[in-house]
Amino acid sequence: MIHLENIHKTYNLNTSNALHVLKGINLDVADGDFVSIMGASGSGKSTLLNIIGILDTYDEGSYYLDGQLIQNLTETESAKVRNKMIGFVFQSFNLINFKTALENVALPLYYRGVSRKKRNDMALGYLDKLGLKDWANYLPSEMSGGQKQRVAIARAIIAKPRLILADEPTGALDSKTSQEVMDILRQVNEEEKITMLIVTHAREVAEQTHQIINFKDGLISSIENMRQ
Amino acid sequence: MFDLDTWQEIWLTITRNKMRSLLTAFGVFWGVFMLVVMAGFGVGIKHGIMDGVDHFEANSTFMFTDRTSEPYKGFQRGRIWNMTMSDYEAIQAQYAHEIKYMSGVIFGDRSVTNNIVRSDKYGSFSVMGFSPDYDHINPSRMLQGRFINDIDIKERRKVCVIGKRVANDLYAPGETIIGSLLRVNGIYYTVIGVNEAISQNIRVFGDAEEMVSVPFTTLQQTQNCGDEVHCIALAANSSVNIAEMEEEIKTLLKARNNISPTDSQAVQAFNTKQIFDMFNALIIGINALIWIVGLGTLLAGIVGVSNIMLVTVRERTQEIGVRRALGASPWVILKQIMSESLVLTVLAGIGGIVLGVSVLSVISNILANSPSENIPLSNPQISFGIAIAALIIILISGLFAGWLPSKRALQIKAIDALRDE
Numbered sequence: 001m002i003h004l005e006n007i008h009k010t011y012n013l014n015t016s017n018a019l020h021v022l023k024g025i026n027l028d029v030a031d032g033d034f035v036s037i038m039g040a041s042g043s044g045k046s047t048l049l050n051i052i053g054i055l056d057t058y059d060e061g062s063y064y065l066d067g068q069l070i071q072n073l074t075e076t077e078s079a080k081v082r083n084k085m086i087g088f089v090f091q092s093f094n095l096i097n098f099k100t101a102l103e104n105v106a107l108p109l110y111y112r113g114v115s116r117k118k119r120n121d122m123a124l125g126y127l128d129k130l131g132l133k134d135w136a137n138y139l140p141s142e143m144s145g146g147q148k149q150r151v152a153i154a155r156a157i158i159a160k161p162r163l164i165l166a167d168e169p170t171g172a173l174d175s176k177t178s179q180e181v182m183d184i185l186r187q188v189n190e191e192e193k194i195t196m197l198i199v200t201h202a203r204e205v206a207e208q209t210h211q212i213i214n215f216k217d218g219l220i221s222s223i224e225n226m227r228q
Numbered sequence: 229m230f231d232l233d234t235w236q237e238i239w240l241t242i243t244r245n246k247m248r249s250l251l252t253a254f255g256v257f258w259g260v261f262m263l264v265v266m267a268g269f270g271v272g273i274k275h276g277i278m279d280g281v282d283h284f285e286a287n288s289t290f291m292f293t294d295r296t297s298e299p300y301k302g303f304q305r306g307r308i309w310n311m312t313m314s315d316y317e318a319i320q321a322q323y324a325h326e327i328k329y330m331s332g333v334i335f336g337d338r339s340v341t342n343n344i345v346r347s348d349k350y351g352s353f354s355v356m357g358f359s360p361d362y363d364h365i366n367p368s369r370m371l372q373g374r375f376i377n378d379i380d381i382k383e384r385r386k387v388c389v390i391g392k393r394v395a396n397d398l399y400a401p402g403e404t405i406i407g408s409l410l411r412v413n414g415i416y417y418t419v420i421g422v423n424e425a426i427s428q429n430i431r432v433f434g435d436a437e438e439m440v441s442v443p444f445t446t447l448q449q450t451q452n453c454g455d456e457v458h459c460i461a462l463a464a465n466s467s468v469n470i471a472e473m474e475e476e477i478k479t480l481l482k483a484r485n486n487i488s489p490t491d492s493q494a495v496q497a498f499n500t501k502q503i504f505d506m507f508n509a510l511i512i513g514i515n516a517l518i519w520i521v522g523l524g525t526l527l528a529g530i531v532g533v534s535n536i537m538l539v540t541v542r543e544r545t546q547e548i549g550v551r552r553a554l555g556a557s558p559w560v561i562l563k564q565i566m567s568e569s570l571v572l573t574v575l576a577g578i579g580g581i582v583l584g585v586s587v588l589s590v591i592s593n594i595l596a597n598s599p600s601e602n603i604p605l606s607n608p609q610i611s612f613g614i615a616i617a618a619l620i621i622i623l624i625s626g627l628f629a630g631w632l633p634s635k636r637a638l639q640i641k642a643i644d645a646l647r648d649e
Contacts (some may be wrong), residue, residue: 055553055643075638076557082642083555094550098244111555116233155554 001066001163001195002029002052008060009047021047022058023218029197031162034189036198036206039215045199046167052197053086053165054078066162083111087156087194091168093148095140101127101151102136108159126154130184146177150184157188164188166198170205182208238567252536253576256625259526260577264584264610264618266518272608274511279606281507284427285329285365285463289474289499291481292459297493301486309485309494313455318484319477326468331359333433333459334447337413344440345411346398353394354434355412357444365463366427368436373406373421380443388412389421391437412440415450430503470499523621530573530625537569537633545640552642565637569630570623577622581615
């Protein structure tokens with residue numbers, strides 16, 4: 001599903017000061033995998049997630065997503081790939097705060113050109129699946145953190161992506177809600193066969209995945225297989 | 229391309245911050261409103277000016293004499309000369325096909341004050357000798373009686389047409405004017421008519437309302453002018469180039485009166501084309517001013533929209549970033565920002581047009597109900613063409629206003645949404 005070869009990324013802060021964030025990453029994630037990335041702040045794990053999500057570019061190496069080389073895509077092309085292949089779950093949920101839960105979930109389908117009725121029906125279906133049917137017409141500001149993250153997950157999976165990238169999905173949640181969210185993510189991975197890549201600080205979150213990739217100073221330091 | 233959802237998105241973002249949208253739209257609204265009202269006034273001023281001249285023969289010229297400026301055929305420079313009836317008849321004969329109306333003009337004696345006397349009432353008014361045709365060249369409205377006719381000219385009758393103000397000054401209200409006797413420069417004339425000016429804005433020999441008009445042949449006789457003619461007024465058919473004809477007649481007059489062909493002073497003339505050109509230039513100038521100021525005001529409004537949209541885009545960085553992450557292409561974002569700007573400006577602009585037209589029609593009604601001779605303004609309305617032009621300007625403005633904010637929005641990458649944590 002994901003094939004990374006010698007990925008380098010450098011941020012030029014100014015002319016004399018460059019930050020070499022990724023120093024040659026080689027990584028393969030198989031289709032249907034449930035993988036977490038752990039590492040200290042500034043270790044480059046979020047940057048890697050951004051590159052995998054085609055939100056950011058890389059300087060060196062090559063990145064294949066589902067066999068397709070992701071390089072020098074135009075904004076329109078990358079938007080299309082994102083819409084089709086990738087769902088995002090963010091730490092701060094990133095719901096659009098003036099849209100209801102239903103509209104937020106339906107948004108990826110809107111950009112895909114799905115008719116209004118059909119996408120609203122589908123959105124309601126997914127909200128129902130995540131136990132939020134009664135909250136469909138509420139605004140994000142009227143919901144709890146756990147509910148917001150569930151809306152975000154519904155939004156990420158509604159377009160039936162091949163890959164979900166979750167950046168600290170439990171970072172803003174208490175431990176009980178975190179566990180609920182992780183259960184949902186695992187369920188999605190198992191039932192929808194969507195590859196799941198989670199960046200996290202929390203060991204107990206990472207331990208629920210099949211594989212933990214440890215990051216240190218821009219390099220993968222170790223890979224732990226959790227499935228015995 | 230524009231389905232219900234798009235409109236809903238646009239409407240939602242505009243109404244999300246109602247006060248800000250309203251204030252922003254007000255800039256454009258005001259600009260368009262001012263533009264429409266001022267354009268209407270431009271039209272009104274044009275009407276006002278043209279209503280005052282449009283009965284005047286536009287293709288006419290007035291020719292009179294001055295001292296010669298060059299010695300010629302034994303005559304010294306500085307000679308005083310006059311046109312005569314034979315000149316008049318020569319012109320009449322030579323340009324029989326071109327001339328529509330022709331009038332001899334004699335200036336009455338102006339040396340006496342209180343020259344017009346009616347029993348115990350008197351006043352100072354100008355006295356002019358005209359042909360019947362003069363009333364076609366510079367028409368007056370007959371309030372009573374008639375103008376000078378051909379028999380008056382032929383028989384050198386002592387009849388006169390008095391202006392409205394002359395009548396008001398010398399006659400009591402309700403008094404019979406027609407047929408009464410009036411002493412004009414010492415000689416009694418029978419009043420045959422009372423007139424008032426139509427073309428308020430062109431006064432060739434003074435105000436017709438303060439004038440006593442008599443047959444020019446009569447005046448020739450009573451003032452001992454012989455067969456002199458002080459001025460020849462003529463109107464040519466519309467196909468004739470009056471300026472060229474004027475030059476030809478000048479040459480003719482010079483040849484007939486022993487004046488050097490190169491003398492530029494001896495024969496004077498002015499044609500109404502010059503006056504109409506001047507009025508037109510004035511109207512064009514006023515309109516240019518109106519459009520410059522109006523478009524300037526509108527531009528200020530557009531800059532306002534652009535400015536606010538820029539702030540909005542900055543505020544919406546996270547939202548736009550999320551949309552990009554969810555698969556919105558740059559084109560979709562561009563379309564959305566542009567549409568917001570367009571909808572805002574077009575709504576405000578149409579509001580401005582509607583209110584502007586309403587205000588104009590109210591002013592128009594007020595003016596129509598209380599016509600004032602002193603305001604050169606009548607029927608200030610904008611034409612359909614101006615309204616369409618305003619609409620097109622608004623559309624372009626909307627695109628213009630949305631351009632910078634859209635460019636800013638396009639620079640927002642999906643990753644910015646994540647960074648803003």
